[in-house]
Every structure is written in structure tokens, then in C-alpha cells.
Amino acid sequence: VLYQSYPNxxxxxxTIKYSLPTxxxxxxxxxxxxxxxxxxxxxxxxxxxxxxxxxxxxxLASGVYFYQLRAQNFVETKKMxxxx
Numbered sequence: 001v002l003y004q005s006y007p008n009x010x011x012x013x014x015t016i017k018y019s020l021p022t023x024x025x026x027x028x029x030x031x032x033x034x035x036x037x038x039x040x041x042x043x044x045x046x047x048x049x050x051x052x053x054x055x056x057x058x059x060l061a062s063g064v065y066f067y068q069l070r071a072q073n074f075v076e077t078k079k080m081x082x083x084x
Contacts, residue, residue: 002069002076005055009081012058016041018069019050027070028053033063041067057082 003017016028028042038060041053055067062084068077 002067002078004078005067005080009083010057011083013054013056014080016053016055016067017050018053020046020048020071022072023047024071027068029068029070030055031066031068033065038065046071 001019003019005014005016007014018026018028020026023046026042026044026046027040029040030038032038039055041055057065060082062082065080065082066077067080068075
């Protein structure tokens with residue numbers, strides 16, 4: 001499960017929470033509105049359970065961004081808004 005980031009809108013950081021039913025390699029990436037990869041927050045093995053990742057966007061412009069979680073056969077993308 002990929003949860004909505006909070007706070008959202010945010011400035012300059014937000015927390016992204018996700019839960020895994022089984023241990024697996026997890027990838028969590030942030031993309032801009034044009035689909036360009038902005039940063040990789042996570043690309044490693046994680047144990048089953050609930051986890052959080054802090055995203056600091058202090059070097060980015062205001063706007064809409066997307067974060068995407070990939071684990072095994074699961075892919076989900078959610079939207080977040082950076083307001084300066």
C-alpha cells in the first residue's frame with residue numbers, strides 16, 4: 001500500500017508512508033509533471049511492514065510532483081504539491 005504524502009501541499013519537506021506485505025526490493029522515485037525522474041528516494045531491500053521516507057524538496061521549484069512505489073508486481077503513483 002502506498003499512502004498519500006503528508007503534509008500535502010508541502011514546503012520544503014513531506015513524509016511518504018508505505019506498507020509491504022512481504023519483504024522485497026523496493027523502489028521509490030519522484031517525477032516532475034513532465035515525467036522526468038527528479039530523485040530516487042529508495043532502491044533497496046525492505047522488510048515486511050510499514051515504513052516512512054522523508055522527501056526534502058528544498059532544491060526544487062514549486063509545482064506538482066509524482067512519487068511512485070515499485071515492489072514485486074506492485075506499482076502505484078500518487079501526486080504531491082510543492083508550494084513555496
